[in-house]
Each structure stands twice: as C-alpha cells, then as structure tokens.
Amino acid sequence: MRHPSDGTLRRLLDEPAGVADADRAHVANCPVCLSGLAAARQDATLSSAALGGRPGVGVEADVDVDAGWQRLSRTVAESGRPRVPAVARKRRWRAALRSPVVAAVAVLALVGGAGAAAAGNWLQIFHTERIAPVTIAQADLVALPDLSAYGEVEMTEPPNVREVADAAEAQRITGLSLPRLDRLPRGVTGEPTFQVGDRASAVFTFSVARAAQTAAAHGEPLPEPPAGLDGSQFRLTAGPGVAAVWAGQHGMPNLIVARMAAPTAYSSGIELSTAVDYLLSLPGLPENVAAQLRHFTGDGTTLPLPVNARYLTASPADVNGTPATVLTSRDGVLAGVVWVDGATVTAVAGPLRADEVLSVARGLRWDR
Amino acid sequence: MAPGRVTAAAAAWSARGHHRPTGRTVRKGDGVVGSAAAGRDGIRADLEQVFRACYPRIVGVAARVLGSRAEAEDVAQEVFLAFGRSSVPAGQAVGWLSVAAAHTALNQVRSRRRRTAREQVAGAPETVGPDIAEAVVTRDERRRVRAALDRLPRRQAVALLLRHSGLSYAEVAAALDLSPGSVGTTVRRAESALREELNRHASSE
Structure with a gap:
C-alpha cells in the first residue's frame, strides 16, 4: 500500500486514535515510515523545547487568573464603548476633547490663525486647507495637559453618528458627494454600509484661574496672561x-x-496673535512639541495632525495632485491616507498596505 | 496598551482571506451570531466566563512566541478585550483567541525586530561581561526562536503555536479553516522549517 503522508505520521505522535487503523498497521511494519516517524518525533521534540515545553506547565501554571480578570475589567471600564474605526472619525471628536494631544492641538488650531476678531461676533480665524502630521512621542503624550486644564469645554452640537439606508440618503443628509470605487483591494468584497454624522461643534472658554491651577500643579507660576484672554x-x-x-x-x-x-x-474676540505665544509658553507643553506646532500656526490653514510615533509613522504622498499624508501602523497592519480638497477632508483607511490605500484613494470617482 | 491593534489584526487576516480567525463563515442571520448578547458598553456578557476558562492557555500561546510571561499577559489582555467586543460564537472562542494571540505576538516580534535592527545600525556594538554570559545565551536562544518563527510562513507558525499550546487537531483545524487531515502536514512542515531555521542560524553565528 501507499505510505501514509508526513502529516499522518505527525498525527500518530500526538493523536494515534485519530489515525486510521490501516495506516497504523502499515507504519508499524514499514522501515521507511518508521524512519519518517523518528524524524518527525525528533523535530517535534526540538520544537517543543524551543517553544517552551509541554502545554499546561510552566507559564500557564503561574498565571494569576483573578488578577488578570481584574485588570481586564478595569480596561473595559476605562475604555467605555468599543472603538470601531467605522465611526471613529466622528466619535473621536467627542473623545478628542478629552484627549490631551488633540485638545492641545485644538487650542492651537483655534488660536493659531492670526488676526484680530471683532468683539461679540464669531469670526472665522481658522479653516483647514491642508493637514500636516506632527510626530508626538509617547512621553510627550503623557506630558501634554488636557484642554480642560485651560478652561471650560462645552459640546454645543453633538455629531450624532448613525447608519443610513443608502448612499443617496447619506448624501441628502450631509450634502457630501460619495465615492465610487472602480476596483476594490484584494480581500475587500461586497457592498458598503453608510454612516453619517452631523456637524459637531464645541466651545472652549479660556479661564486664567484654571490655567493658573494647572501651572501650580507643575510647580511653576502662570505667565502673565495677555489682557482680554480670560x-x-x-x-x-x-x-x-x-x-x-x-x-x-x-x-x-x-x-x-x-x-x-x-x-x-x-x-x-481677542487679539489672537499674542494668545498663540502665550499658550505655547504655558507649563506642561513639551518644548519639542511646542516648536513643531508653532511651525503650523502661521497661516491659519494647516491643521496639525498629531501622530503617535510609537504606533504610527507618517509620510507625505499625493492623491491625484493633492498633497496627502499616509499613516501606517508600525506593525504593518493598518494604513490610511488623508487629504484636504477644498473644504473637505477625505480619508481612506483599512487593514491594508500603504500602497493599497493610496491606490484606492487615487481611484475614487466622485459623482459631483 | 492599544486595544485597537488586535481587532485590526483580526480584520487584516480576514481581509486578506488567508488567515481567518475562526473556522466557519459567520453571516448575519446565522443563529450563532447573537449567541453572546452584548451587555453594557457593548461588551459581551460571557466575557468573564470565557476569560476564566481560557486565560492561562492564551497567555501560553503568546508566551511561546515572546518568551516572557509579562509580555504574553499584555498580549492576552489585548486579545480578550477584542474578543469582548466581538460577536464570535462562544463555541469558537478558544480557537479565535489562540489565533489572535499568535498573530498579535508574532506581529510584535516583527515590529520589534525592525526597531532593533534600526537601533543596531544607529548604536555602538554591545559589549557583554562574562558574569551575565549565561543569561545572554538563554536570551539569545529565545531571540533565535522568535526570529525563526517570524520567518516561517504565517499559517505554519500559527498552526505550530496552536498545536504546541495544547489545541487538538480538530481545534486547530477549526481555528485555521484547515481540514483535520492537513493539520498534521502543516505542523510537520512547520517543525521541519523551524529546525532548519534554528540550525541555519546557529551555524552562521
């Protein structure tokens, strides 16, 4: 009879009951198969040793399940709702105001556009025309103060993210045209679902008293604030x-x-040009971050995109002539590309390679 | 800890279509999808039960890659968090968690290798005193095993880890969407490749 396969010989070592009787009988009397079995046993023993011995002993035996469960429970409690990237763009906005980096960047974006504003009227001081990545190290992330450390933040219009029936409905609600993809990347199939979010807005009221507390917590006096900032x-x-x-x-x-x-x-309404330097001088903002951010506050059109250097790398690219930023996770699992065209930010992301997201981005067709 | 990475990793395997985290295709409308009702904050109700039953085993899977219990526990925590937010049928939990732990740990090895390579290029050559030579040998062996695992085809590496973490042939088959007959073949090839990788590397040093 034919010799059983190497796979069958291998299973004979672990689960002889899973091997057919005829195969077992053959192996017992076949010098070729017995030799193959010995080789398999040798490799299995070596692998077992290399991978840390028999299952159920060693590492597994020492694991403290109770402590592990408490740790996971804390993480679950702290992290709140699931972070599904599908709606992250909008939901992140809510979380953004609690995130120190985005908060700090928001302050800078808010005050970054130079120019005087008439008191009592909302005056546009910043509009995004470009996005530029600002690399922030893990240590800086921890060091950055929360926006609430400078004043009051109030969400005045919630984003209200929800799924809608189809592309037409999404376009009717948002007024944004939707992309067509001529070709999907490998592994992506089927029809998309559509999510929409309303315009979100938040108001930040600067408080000198609050900023002073934050400064005191860093053991430093608050620099003299410019008149009218409070x-x-x-x-x-x-x-x-x-x-x-x-x-x-x-x-x-x-x-x-x-x-x-x-x-x-x-x-x-405040003389903003002075506020920029003031905010940048506040205790708690790492100097290297401040220096990077200062670079982007000049014309009031470039949105600094904080990139956590530990997890992401950013690189410049272009999407059909428009400058774009490609973000890739360091483990190579995720990639995204983001760019601004007119008054619209567009992003393509997924568990794909950078060249795949770029190819999707360049192939988008807009029904204008 | 970045919980998003595991879910992203899981999505990546299914996206590429060659490393599905579970054995069966789960479609909307299958009765099993809703079997673990999501509780508060979208975390499935059976998370604690599954955690208590499987945690040591999942730590074991990651430890076989990383060689460190602390790092393995970090990986296991990430993986269970992702599981808690998933609707993976409870019957497929062990397989899904094991595959996710193996991939996440292997991904860590890969990104760490890239980082180390960069640091070695940038930094001065390391000098080691004789007193810690033995510890270095063990550390070096572990590093060689990690590097060898990383060089194996991913599917082989995962099958190998699952088998050596005590999953039965049937469980490995379900978790990796293989036929039970081909589990032995995949594991055999992986073990042979691992030996060759370790030997090749040992002789070149």
Missing part, C-alpha cells in the same frame, strides 16, 4: 461627515472611505 471663547466646528464602510468578519471594517467638512475655528 473668558475669551473659541468655537471649533467639524463635519458633517459620511463614511462608506466595507465590513469584514465580526463587524471589523475591511475598508473605510470617509469624507467630512474640514474643521474650522471661530473666535468671539
């Missing part, structure tokens, strides 16, 4: 937005194409 209000709006989401297994998206009205900032 109580000044800044409003940041973003959206509406729409995302087409191609689902993978278990609800994780395989591809997201999202568009949103670019963030814009308004002031209720």
Whole structure:
C-alpha cells in the first residue's frame, strides 16, 4: 500500500486514535515510515523545547487568573464603548476633547490663525486647507495637559453618528458627494454600509484661574496672561461627515472611505496673535512639541495632525495632485491616507498596505 | 496598551482571506451570531466566563512566541478585550483567541525586530561581561526562536503555536479553516522549517 503522508505520521505522535487503523498497521511494519516517524518525533521534540515545553506547565501554571480578570475589567471600564474605526472619525471628536494631544492641538488650531476678531461676533480665524502630521512621542503624550486644564469645554452640537439606508440618503443628509470605487483591494468584497454624522461643534472658554491651577500643579507660576484672554471663547466646528464602510468578519471594517467638512475655528474676540505665544509658553507643553506646532500656526490653514510615533509613522504622498499624508501602523497592519480638497477632508483607511490605500484613494470617482 | 491593534489584526487576516480567525463563515442571520448578547458598553456578557476558562492557555500561546510571561499577559489582555467586543460564537472562542494571540505576538516580534535592527545600525556594538554570559545565551536562544518563527510562513507558525499550546487537531483545524487531515502536514512542515531555521542560524553565528 501507499505510505501514509508526513502529516499522518505527525498525527500518530500526538493523536494515534485519530489515525486510521490501516495506516497504523502499515507504519508499524514499514522501515521507511518508521524512519519518517523518528524524524518527525525528533523535530517535534526540538520544537517543543524551543517553544517552551509541554502545554499546561510552566507559564500557564503561574498565571494569576483573578488578577488578570481584574485588570481586564478595569480596561473595559476605562475604555467605555468599543472603538470601531467605522465611526471613529466622528466619535473621536467627542473623545478628542478629552484627549490631551488633540485638545492641545485644538487650542492651537483655534488660536493659531492670526488676526484680530471683532468683539461679540464669531469670526472665522481658522479653516483647514491642508493637514500636516506632527510626530508626538509617547512621553510627550503623557506630558501634554488636557484642554480642560485651560478652561471650560462645552459640546454645543453633538455629531450624532448613525447608519443610513443608502448612499443617496447619506448624501441628502450631509450634502457630501460619495465615492465610487472602480476596483476594490484584494480581500475587500461586497457592498458598503453608510454612516453619517452631523456637524459637531464645541466651545472652549479660556479661564486664567484654571490655567493658573494647572501651572501650580507643575510647580511653576502662570505667565502673565495677555489682557482680554480670560473668558475669551473659541468655537471649533467639524463635519458633517459620511463614511462608506466595507465590513469584514465580526463587524471589523475591511475598508473605510470617509469624507467630512474640514474643521474650522471661530473666535468671539481677542487679539489672537499674542494668545498663540502665550499658550505655547504655558507649563506642561513639551518644548519639542511646542516648536513643531508653532511651525503650523502661521497661516491659519494647516491643521496639525498629531501622530503617535510609537504606533504610527507618517509620510507625505499625493492623491491625484493633492498633497496627502499616509499613516501606517508600525506593525504593518493598518494604513490610511488623508487629504484636504477644498473644504473637505477625505480619508481612506483599512487593514491594508500603504500602497493599497493610496491606490484606492487615487481611484475614487466622485459623482459631483 | 492599544486595544485597537488586535481587532485590526483580526480584520487584516480576514481581509486578506488567508488567515481567518475562526473556522466557519459567520453571516448575519446565522443563529450563532447573537449567541453572546452584548451587555453594557457593548461588551459581551460571557466575557468573564470565557476569560476564566481560557486565560492561562492564551497567555501560553503568546508566551511561546515572546518568551516572557509579562509580555504574553499584555498580549492576552489585548486579545480578550477584542474578543469582548466581538460577536464570535462562544463555541469558537478558544480557537479565535489562540489565533489572535499568535498573530498579535508574532506581529510584535516583527515590529520589534525592525526597531532593533534600526537601533543596531544607529548604536555602538554591545559589549557583554562574562558574569551575565549565561543569561545572554538563554536570551539569545529565545531571540533565535522568535526570529525563526517570524520567518516561517504565517499559517505554519500559527498552526505550530496552536498545536504546541495544547489545541487538538480538530481545534486547530477549526481555528485555521484547515481540514483535520492537513493539520498534521502543516505542523510537520512547520517543525521541519523551524529546525532548519534554528540550525541555519546557529551555524552562521
């Protein structure tokens, strides 16, 4: 009879009951197979040793399940709702105001556009025309103060992210045209679902008293604030937005194409050019971050995109002539590309390679 | 900890279509999808039960790659968090968690190797005192195993890890969407390749 396969010989070592009687009988009397079996046993023993011995002993035996469960429970409690990238663009906006980096960047974006604003009226001081990555190290991330450390943040218009029936509905609600893809990347199949979010806006009221507390917590006095800064209000709006989401297994998206009205900032009136330097001088903002951010505040049109250097790398690219930023996770699992065209931010992201997301981005067709 | 990475990794395998985290295709409308009702904050209700039953085993899978229990526990925590937010049928939990732990740990090895390579290019050659020579040998062996695992075809590496973490042939087959007959073949090839990688590397040093 034919010799059983190497795979059958291998299984004979672990689960002899799973091997057919005829095969077992053959192996017992076949010098060729016995030799193959010995070789398999040798490799299996070596692999077992290299991988840390028998299962169930060693590492597994020492694991403290109770402590592990407590740790996971804390993480679950802290992290709140699931972070599904499909709606992250909008939901992140809410979380953004709690995130120190985005908060700090928001302050800078808000006050970054130079120019005087008439008291009592909202005056546009910043509108996104370009996005530039600002690399922030993990240590800086921890060091950055929360926006609430400088004043009051109030969400005045929630993004209200929701799924809608189809592309036409999404376009009717958001006024944003939706992409067509002539060709999907390998592994992405089916029809997308559509998510929309309303325009979101938040108002930040600067408080000198609060900033002084923060400075005191850093053991430093608050630098003398410019006149009129205390109580000044800044409003940041973003959206509406729409995302087409191609689902993978278990609800994780395989591809997201999202568009949103670019963030814009308004002031209720203060001499902003002085506020920029003041905010940058506040205790708690790492000097290297401040230096990087200062670079982007000049013309009031470039939105600094904070990139956590530990997880992401950013590189410049172009999408059909428009400058774009490509972000890739360091483990090579995720990639995204983001660019601004007119007053709209567009992003393509997914568990893909950088060249794949760029290829999707360049192949988008807009029904204008 | 970045919980998003595991889900992203899981999505990546299904996206590429060659490393599905579970054995069966789960479609909307299948009765099993809703079997673990999501509780508060979208975390599935059976998370604690599954955690208590499987945690040591999942730590074991990651530890076989990383060689460090602390790092393996970090990986296991990430993986269980992703599982808690998933609708993976409870019957496929062990397989899904094991595959996710193997991939996440292997991804860590890969990104760490890239980082180390960069640091070695940038930094001065390392000098080691004789007193810690033995510890270095063990560390070096572990590093060689990690590097060898990383060079194996991913499917082989995962099958190998699952088998050596105590999953039965039937469980490995379901988790990797293989036929039970081909599990032995895949594991055999992986073990042979691992030996060759380790030997090749040992003789070149």
